[in-house]
Amino acid sequence: MMLFQFLIPLFSHLIVPLVFAVSLWRGKYASIFEWLTTAIAYGAFVLFLFVAGGGWFILSVYLRPLIALVFLIALVASLRRVYGAQLPWWRRPHSAGVWLTLAVNVVIAAFFLLATAPVVQAFSYDEEQAVNLASPFPNGTFYVLHGGNAPLLNYHNVDEAQRFALDIVELNSLGTRSSGIYPSDPTRYVIFGQELVSPCSGEVIEVENDLPDHNPPDTDTVNLAGNHVVIRCSTGNVDVVLAHMMEGSVLVARGEQVQTGQPLGLVGNSGNTSEPHLHIHAIRTGSGSTLDGEGVPILIDGHFLVRQSLLRR
Numbered sequence: 001m002m003l004f005q006f007l008i009p010l011f012s013h014l015i016v017p018l019v020f021a022v023s024l025w026r027g028k029y030a031s032i033f034e035w036l037t038t039a040i041a042y043g044a045f046v047l048f049l050f051v052a053g054g055g056w057f058i059l060s061v062y063l064r065p066l067i068a069l070v071f072l073i074a075l076v077a078s079l080r081r082v083y084g085a086q087l088p089w090w091r092r093p094h095s096a097g098v099w100l101t102l103a104v105n106v107v108i109a110a111f112f113l114l115a116t117a118p119v120v121q122a123f124s125y126d127e128e129q130a131v132n133l134a135s136p137f138p139n140g141t142f143y144v145l146h147g148g149n150a151p152l153l154n155y156h157n158v159d160e161a162q163r164f165a166l167d168i169v170e171l172n173s174l175g176t177r178s179s180g181i182y183p184s185d186p187t188r189y190v191i192f193g194q195e196l197v198s199p200c201s202g203e204v205i206e207v208e209n210d211l212p213d214h215n216p217p218d219t220d221t222v223n224l225a226g227n228h229v230v231i232r233c234s235t236g237n238v239d240v241v242l243a244h245m246m247e248g249s250v251l252v253a254r255g256e257q258v259q260t261g262q263p264l265g266l267v268g269n270s271g272n273t274s275e276p277h278l279h280i281h282a283i284r285t286g287s288g289s290t291l292d293g294e295g296v297p298i299l300i301d302g303h304f305l306v307r308q309s310l311l312r313r
Helices: 002-026 032-052 063-085 096-116
Strands: 131-133 141-146 166-170 195-197 202-208 227-233 238-245 263-266 278-284 298-300 310-312
Touching: 002 032, 002 063, 032 063, 032 096, 131 238, 227 263, 238 263, 278 298
Parallel strands: 131 298
Antiparallel strands: 141 166, 141 310, 166 278, 195 263, 202 227, 227 238, 238 278
């Protein structure tokens, strides 16, 4: 299972883009149209991986811009060759195989361009409704697994209360979130045991501290948030939920007043979570419970984060 989870992104995020780059660079084309359909098809695939690919944290998130750069270099080199060859705009394909290749390229281009289009929506939010929070981490480098205003980049987005929720993991120096592909020991995840601090000043209105941490991929589908803290911020008219904390680590009590940056506890792996991470979302105060209230856009240190975003402290 773990090997399978590694091989999929290895093939889709690394091998295929590199094969496309080499093929584009070294390919021979009979017309500009043939080159153009190939370039758009390969480019649409690489673009989709760059903006929406979810497996970079398994290989290394630092490979993401590198793969994009390699493809851009291959694209420019290929364009120069095509320009130098003075090819006609169109030349009728001489075989059924070439016709098939053209058709496949058009289909690939259309599919991945249409699939990528919703990403534009992911970056949109109502600035007047948004709440600006401080980072919930005192130090480290963090990666957003899920975030943004579109289901393509944030599976929480279909839920009203969690429309703008963030799932965040911590990265090591290699740009991966764990020691191993998908270890069952939660302590092998970089974020497990990371200190959490309050992202705003306000009153603690809800606390859970006694639920067990479990070993991935086990989950608790009854206690969805696991150990958690909910803070009613003194500004912004929002309640902020920080979920999946470590058993027994919560340092604050219900009714307590907290200040921005005050320690709250540690990241764990309790609740409905497939691996250690921080889940954070905000709802409008008085709009309902933390599970069915009105979700509010979150800015962290002034930034609206989406999948692939890095947060450094």
